[in-house]
Amino acid sequence: MDGFGAEAPARSNRTRFIILSAVVVLALGYMIYAAFPGNALYFLTVSEFNDNSEVQDGRLLRVSGKLVEGTFGREGNSIDSQFQITDSDADIPIETLKASYTGVLPDLFFNPHSELILEGSYGVNQVFHADSILVKCPSKYIDLEDEQNSAQNAT
Numbered sequence: 001m002d003g004f005g006a007e008a009p010a011r012s013n014r015t016r017f018i019i020l021s022a023v024v025v026l027a028l029g030y031m032i033y034a035a036f037p038g039n040a041l042y043f044l045t046v047s048e049f050n051d052n053s054e055v056q057d058g059r060l061l062r063v064s065g066k067l068v069e070g071t072f073g074r075e076g077n078s079i080d081s082q083f084q085i086t087d088s089d090a091d092i093p094i095e096t097l098k099a100s101y102t103g104v105l106p107d108l109f110f111n112p113h114s115e116l117i118l119e120g121s122y123g124v125n126q127v128f129h130a131d132s133i134l135v136k137c138p139s140k141y142i143d144l145e146d147e148q149n150s151a152q153n154a155t
Contacts, residue, residue, distance in 0.1 A: 049122075062117050067112075
């Protein structure tokens, strides 16, 4: 038996296993890394967006706000819609952002207590073009009848 006969195949198999394991770990690590950058996209409020001209360069970002009442518009039976959002709860919004969206709107889009998160980019025409809309449900449930009763009592 020579010096390489018995131990050479064992070392060869062990080296192959270590290299294969390293490749698998690196591949899994890259897949995990590549999967999460889109989810780590934070959102800005309307006032933060309007104050920061650096983010108005067409990059993909998220803007959070509430629908300004009376600003929603759609031409005929089109799926193209235009509206404005604000981060203020006041009756007369201080800062607004004009936005557009093409597609089917989420169910709670028109709920006055829902917060909208628009994901898209700001165009050269001074309109935020949303690729997707997320609706955050209100943190406190308010029954429609209770809301109407409280509005009648206030007047």
